[in-house]
Amino acid sequence: MSRAALFNTILVGFMAFFGGFALVLYPNADVLHPHALADQMQQVLPQGLAGFVGMLRNWTFTLFFCMAELWGDVCMGLLFWGLANEITNLSDAATLYPLFGLGANLAQALAGLVLKATTCRAASEFGLALQLSMGAVIIIAGIAIALQQHIANEAEAKRRHSRQGRNSSQPMSIAESASWSSSSSSSSIETADPAAAAAEVAADRLREASERK
DSSP states (O other): OOHHHHHHHHHHHHHHHHHHIIIIITTTHHHHSOHHHHHHHHHHSOGGGHHHHHHHHTHHHHHHHHHHHHHHIIIIIIIIHHHHHHHOOHHHHHHHHHHHHHHHHHHHHHHHHHHHHHHOSOGGGHHHHHHHHHHHHHHHHHHHHHHHHHHHHHHHHHHHHHHHHHTOSOOOOHHHHHHHHHHHHHHHHHTSOHHHHHHHHHHHHHHHHHHHO
């Protein structure tokens, strides 16, 4: 699986879970939570495992908080920086990586504003506030998928153009190679050391004089 496909698959999985929690799991939490089983376990197990029993009793909330923690660690710590490492050249890293960190801090501030706008409601409307928050998360995740796809396509186009530039010179035929080799040999003889050429001429003249004798 390619990095882009892995990116999209993980984000779609998170989107499906958050949407399912807001629309299915949370409204039916009283039916889905095993209160009777938790009460029996609490009577049998030691007091030190009361926290574990509480997690099991409210397993949908436990799963939600685990996925919420993974959302930041997986999406930001792995997927985002994996994409940044793939598309960023070594020469540009010193300039772009501080901007990435600044953007992450700015995103946290904006996320606080979005959370405040979606949760400032009465306690009786918590379900609606949760649905609005999860809807905002799903929309942002969809935007992230679209941006990732666009950035990956641009990076692939640049790499393809760079490879075409390196391979633009066509290989020579056998006749062209022989012609180039002969021209290179003649040019190398013409540009040889003058002292060596003079010595060769002197040797030829001495050979001719010895033959005359």
